[in-house]
Amino acid sequence: MTDLSxxxxxxxxxxxPDEVENEPREECGVFGVWAPGEDVAKLTYYGLYALxxxxxxxxxxxxxxxxxxxxxxxxxxxxxxxxEQTLASMVGHVAVGHCRYSxxxxxxxxxxxxxxxxxxxxxxxxLGHNGNLVNTAELASRARxxxxxxxxxxxTSDSDVVGALLAHGAADKTLExxxxxxxxxxxxxFCLTFQDESTLYAARDxxxxxxxxxxxxxxxxxxxxxTAAFDIVGASFVRDIEPGELLAIDSNGVxxxxxxxxxxxxxxxEHVYLARPDSVIHGRSVHSTRVDIxxxxxxxxxxxxxxxxxxxxxxxPAAVGFAQESGIxxxxxxxxxxxxxxxxxxxxxxxxxxxxxxxxxPLREVIRGKKLVVVDDSIVRxxxxxxxxxxLREAGAVEVHVRIASSPVRWPCFYGIDFASPxxxxxxxxxSEENMVDGVRQAIGADSLGYISxxxxxxxxxxxxxxxxxxxxxxxxxxxxPTETAMxxxxxxxxxxxxxxxxxxxxxxxxxxVSAVMRP
Ligand code: SF4
Numbered sequence: 001m002t003d004l005s006x007x008x009x010x011x012x013x014x015x016x017p018d019e020v021e022n023e024p025r026e027e028c029g030v031f032g033v034w035a036p037g038e039d040v041a042k043l044t045y046y047g048l049y050a051l052x053x054x055x056x057x058x059x060x061x062x063x064x065x066x067x068x069x070x071x072x073x074x075x076x077x078x079x080x081x082x083x084e085q086t087l088a089s090m091v092g093h094v095a096v097g098h099c100r101y102s103x104x105x106x107x108x109x110x111x112x113x114x115x116x117x118x119x120x121x122x123x124x125x126x127l128g129h130n131g132n133l134v135n136t137a138e139l140a141s142r143a144r145x146x147x148x149x150x151x152x153x154x155x156t157s158d159s160d161v162v163g164a165l166l167a168h169g170a171a172d173k174t175l176e177x178x179x180x181x182x183x184x185x186x187x188x189x190f191c192l193t194f195q196d197e198s199t200l201y202a203a204r205d206x207x208x209x210x211x212x213x214x215x216x217x218x219x220x221x222x223x224x225x226x227t228a229a230f231d232i233v234g235a236s237f238v239r240d241i242e243p244g245e246l247l248a249i250d251s252n253g254v255x256x257x258x259x260x261x262x263x264x265x266x267x268x269x270e271h272v273y274l275a276r277p278d279s280v281i282h283g284r285s286v287h288s289t290r291v292d293i294x295x296x297x298x299x300x301x302x303x304x305x306x307x308x309x310x311x312x313x314x315x316x317p318a319a320v321g322f323a324q325e326s327g328i329x330x331x332x333x334x335x336x337x338x339x340x341x342x343x344x345x346x347x348x349x350x351x352x353x354x355x356x357x358x359x360x361x362p363l364r365e366v367i368r369g370k371k372l373v374v375v376d377d378s379i380v381r382x383x384x385x386x387x388x389x390x391x392l393r394e395a396g397a398v399e400v401h402v403r404i405a406s407s408p409v410r411w412p413c414f415y416g417i418d419f420a421s422p423x424x425x426x427x428x429x430x431x432s433e434e435n436m437v438d439g440v441r442q443a444i445g446a447d448s449l450g451y452i453s454x455x456x457x458x459x460x461x462x463x464x465x466x467x468x469x470x471x472x473x474x475x476x477x478x479x480x481x482p483t484e485t486a487m488x489x490x491x492x493x494x495x496x497x498x499x500x501x502x503x504x505x506x507x508x509x510x511x512x513x514v515s516a517v518m519r520p
Contacts, residue, residue, distance in 0.1 A: 027416040028113070028130040029054030030212070031097040031229055032193035034200040034249040035220025041090035043233045044097035047222065048078045050229040053276060054130070055099035058112035062126030064197040065092035069124035073098075073112045093220075094200050094250075096193040098128030101418060114194075115163035120171035123196050127166065129159035130225055131189030131210050132416040134481055136161060139186070143168070162186065166194065176248050176257070179203065183246060183259045188479060189267075189415035191241075193223055199250040206260040207478060208243030209267050209415045209469060211281050214254070221249045226279040240282060264467040265478040269417060271461045272406050273377050277317055284462050287317050292460035293405045293452055294321020294375060301450025302326065303401040305373040309333035311360070311388065318405035319375035328373060333366045333392070356387040368396030378406045380419065382426035385444040402446040407454045407473045408436065414481055419472065 029051030033040045044061045059081040060073025070090055074081040078099060098113035114126040133139065136158040143149030143161050148168045162182070169178030175196050189209035194201045202223040204212045215222040215235035222235045230237055241247060244260035267274070270281055277287035297318060308328050310319030313336060323330035337359055372392060379385055389400045408427035413419060426440055441449035454473050458465045471477045 027055065027101050027132060027418065028128070029099045029225045029229075030128040030130045030191055030193045030223075031225070032095065032128075032195065032200045032202055032223040033217070033220060033233075034094045035217050035222075036093040036251075037219050038093075038217065039087075040092055040095040041087045043217075043222070044095045045078065045082055045087055046232050047224055047229040048097045048099050050232040050276075051099055051225055052078055054225060054274070055101045058100040058109075059098065060112055060114050060128075061087075061090060061095055061097045062114040062116065062195060063090040063092040064094040064124075064126075064195050066198050069116070069126050069195065069197055071114055071116045071126055073109075073114065075109060075112060094195050094198060096126055096128050096195050096200070098193075111157045111160070113159060115157075115160050117163045117167035119167045119175075123170070123175075125163065125167045125170065125175060125194060125196055127159065127163045127192060127194035129157075129162065130191040130212075130416065131205065132414060133158040133162070133186055133188035133190060134414055134479060135187040139165060158188075162190075162192070163194075170196075175199070176201070176246075176255075179246055180257055180259050191225060199248055201246065201248050202241055203246040203259070204241045204243055206244040206263050207265040207469070208240075208262065209265060209479075211266070211270055211275065211279075212241045213280075214238045214241055214247065221254060223247070223249075226275055226281075228276040228279040231278070237280065263478075265469040266463065266467060267415065267417070268457060268461060268463075268468045268470045269406075269413075269472065271463075272457050273314065274417070282463065289460050289462070290317035290405065291321035291324070293457060294318035294323075295325040296321075296456040296460055297375070297403050297405055297450070297452045298322045298325035300452060300456055301403055303328075303373045303403060303448060303450070305371040305399070305401055307331045307333065307366070307370045308373045308375060309366075311374060311376040312336040314377040315375045315405065318377065322373065322375050322403060326373075331366050333363050333370075333372065333374075334388075335361045335363060337361070356384060356391060360388065360391070362391055362395035364395045367392060370397055371399040371401070372397045373401045373403060375403050375405060377404070378409065379404055379426060379440065379444070380409065382440060382444050385446070389445045399447045400445075401448045402441075402444065402450075404449070404451045407451050407457060408440075409472050411472045411475045413472050414477070415469065415471075415479070417472070 031044055031047035033043050041061055041063050048059055056077055058075045059078040062069055062071040072086055096114050100113055114128045117125050139161045140149055143164045146168055148164045149161060165182055166178055169182055179201060183203055190205045191210045191212040192203045211225060213224060213227050215230040216238050217235050224230060227237050243262035243264050244258055246257045246259050248255045271289045275281055275286045279286050305328055308319050308323040308330050310316040312334055320330060392400050409419060409425055410427055427436055437449055454470055469478050
């Protein structure tokens with residue numbers, strides 16, 4: 001039997017100041033542990049803490065003790081959702097955890113995870129999902145036909161539909177068999193961790209778009225979106241979970257089932273931007289990849305300057321690589337206020353007017369009189385860089401040369417990353433492709449601007465380009481995009497709130513030019 005206990009605080013994240021733009025956001029982080037005799041709730045809490053950068057809107061943990069599954073989740077950061085008392089009440093030997101941003105589905109308590117469902121056989125299923133499916137409407141329609149996903153269902157995420165179908169499938173067979181039957185019907189990006197009362201499961205889509213790894217504890221096993229989560233709980237890395245693989249972990253050990261042929265298309269953006277630098281993806285240190293990107297950037301887009309400074313902290317490894325390759329000294333010219341963006345208190349108008357100074361503060365004695373080479377990870381709308389360059393000049397910089405450690409983002413991601421809308425991307429706003437870089441340079445007020453090429457990024461990852469997704473940079477999507485997906489979050493929610501599971505014609509008509517390969 002199963003219980004579901006929750007409180008619901010409607011927390012709203014503070015709006016960012018006008019000059020601090022929305023950065024690309026990972027949709028979610030997942031964690032799972034099977035470890036009899038260990039405090040699995042607390043291990044999961046710390047695992048989620050390490051994955052907090054992947055989702056800061058909601059967090060949740062499910063724990064199974066062999067007889068029941070208990071779920072606790074809420075809107076907010078991991079540290080805001082859980083306290084000692086709550087964790088102490090979650091006793092068991094198997095747990096899954098989740099931290100969330102929304103791409104499909106809005107930011108509501110109902111869409112926070114783990115999703116919980118009863119099977120007809122009376123057991124509980126709790127599920128966490130990282131990624132984004134592209135056939136959600138088709139799956140929702142099937143779930144409605146089966147009577148397990150009604151028009152009054154309050155959750156609107158692809159993950160909730162998967163949870164409903166999985167629990168339904170386990171009515172007359174094991175959860176493992178239900179998963180083997182269901183997983184091949186899911187299209188898009190998914191890393192799933194799920195459980196019943198006794199067993200932990202982990203599955204990765206056949207393209208392996210998002211990372212998912214297996215680790216070993218003295219008395220059990222862990223799975224996590226990133227290997228940095230293993231370090232914090234004292235687990236050792238065993239291996240990546242393969243694209244198209246399902247793992248089941250219980251007292252019989254670890255069982256592996258191949259539910260689909262692997263067609264690897266790992267998200268290159270995980271390497272260059274999203275994952276923690278202390279994680280290892282596909283055997284390669286993320287930090288090392290980013291240092292190598294900086295080296296390639298220095299070769300492709302050389303600059304003359306007195307000092308290389310990073311925009312902390314995500315630009316730091318690339319700035320180190322740029323300095324090593326160029327021979328220009330490296331220095332810290334900007335200090336980051338690490339806690340901005342983690343407050344749930346709305347800033348006052350006076351504070352908002354501080355703009356980028358809320359986030360970054362220049363070290364004037366380092367900057368004054370220097371020709372700076374500023375290395376940043378990406379440019380989205382350009383607001384941040386414009387404000388930053390103005391701030392550096394006010395602090396005494398005589399020249400500011402900007403070098404960007406990723407190629408221009410030109411296309412939306414349908415596989416779990418939330419960018420600004422295509423219309424907001426500064427690289428899309430320029431009159432011609434040829435003049436794009438100089439147009440952006442003028443818009444942000446830099447003396448020179450250079451981006452690394454897609455080829456340079458791929459080379460630094462050590463992967464074959466054919467094994468990577470780079471669709472947000474080159475528009476070539478590895479997984480077919482049903483029109484429904486291109487409609488975006490708001491339209492999909494409209495669809496899923498109707499009993500027919502179809503979108504209003506007026507909305508479909510605006511999006512009928514979408515195909516698997518998108519061009520400007
Ligand atoms: S479109 Fe971009 S962000 Fe999305 S999976 Fe592909 S490379 Fe990653």
